[in-house]
Amino acid sequence: MTEVRAGMLLVATPVLLDPNFVETVVLLLDVDDQGALGVVLNRPSAIPVDAVLDGWGDVVVEPEVLFQGGPVSTQGALAVATLRAEDDVPVGFRTVEGRLGLLDLDTPVELLEGSLEGLRIFAGYAGWGADQLAGEIEEGSWYVVPALEPDVFRMDPASLWRDVLRRQPGELAWHSTRPVDPELN
Template sequence: MTAPKAGSLLIASVALTDGIFNQSVVLILDSDADGALGVILNEISQTPLDAVLADWVPVVSGPAYLFHGGPVSPNGAICLASVADPAEEPPGWRRMFSTIGLLHLDTPIEIVRGAYRDLRIFAGYAGWSAGQLEEEIAEGMWHIVPAVYSDVFSDQPLELWRTVLRRQRSELAYFSTWTEDVESN
């Protein structure tokens, strides 16, 4: 895969040590000539979900936390949801790829219950201006791989960076054992 598109994962390379995206797994939601945006899948927010969206706690997938989607608009929220019935498009939901889409958080919770297989809410997002992400990829900061469903709604999100790397059928898999102590690598 050479260019990121909706449904691609950006896997932070071991060279990316900016303090923001270290060992991040970012799901691309949109990418075009104007730039790209996505959400970090493997970082849990410091804010408890019940402190900001208490009604949503019973319907989100485990672990039932608010996730830190990225440094842009940290007070905004993005909800990823997978429809229970792929033939339906429930109110407030917009398909992104496969059965996964964006769910508007103004959707009444009564409509949400039972309509989705999985839900996850992210505070903020990751964004790149035109050409910025391509430049970072060319510099070796990111690896692009296809996402699988379990990446988006993993019940072990903190292990996702290693999990995604480990399943690659290339030399990229070697980095799944990377440690910050260079002597141990």
Template sequence: MDAVIEAGTLLIAGVSISDGVFDTTVVLILDADESGTVGVVLNKVTDVSLESALPQWAPLVNAPGTLFDGGPVSQQGAVCLARPREAGDDPPGWRPLFDRIGLLNLDTPVEIADGAYSDLRVFAGYSGWDAGQLETELEFGMWHLSQARPADVFDPEPATLWRRVLRRQGGELALLSTWTDHPESN
């Protein structure tokens, strides 16, 4: 595996993943180092309304205006990704990751965040891999790598993101975008 895994890398679930957690997911890497890798699932929403979980943040998030399922780790916690409205702006509570997308600390007063961001999304929990674990999964072909586009992070139609990200890869990966959960039915 020669690709660099860093903030802004997408993990696109391979069709062999059928664990009920990462099936047809697109994971955005937030951090990767020698101790492990952390990311959030971009295309799964929760059954919990954002209005009930974090009512003060609900008016600020992008469509579809829901709480996303970032992954199976620390489901009671929240991760917020945001893009400042103005280029070069560094609002309080925000830490850049890649392409003007960064983490917003949800302890930041909403009044400060209101109007400061063009895009904002909240995730319950996150996805994590111990040192070497993700590399092993990549060797087994469980994931495909790509560079994230800012539009992927705040996509208004998360249900179709996996297929669209695969399709734009071209070649054999694009063919996987037509995968069905029941290939024996073809």
């Protein structure tokens, strides 16, 4: 099993039937002894960012909508960003892995000019208590795989689940071709 740490992806397996997570790809943002926290990368909403956070619509990458980050604290928002350069860190940025990090949404937008390569805002997040995620991985609900920079800010995330699986080595790639309803196969 791949090490579970911030910056990795959780890819829902076919046995995960929770409607919050069917065919999702979750970017892990924090993993420690207390638990884990991440955001679902492939669930865009129809709500424009500017409708909720005035002025942020011009800063986020396309599509300029809020993403459904997960079922926890859906009234709150997390901003995931990539820096243009690791040595140009704006106020309110906390590194997760390399140039990827979290941005405090209380940061004035004008202070970010030129420092970010990508930014996406997620309503809610996915969270696991201590040992909960390890148990779900052990029972076969999640594949743990490395993330690539383009995964986080895809313009059209609809095929992200299949694309992430397709690039994995060995038998894991086969799962990318499974039909939505195997009974129809």
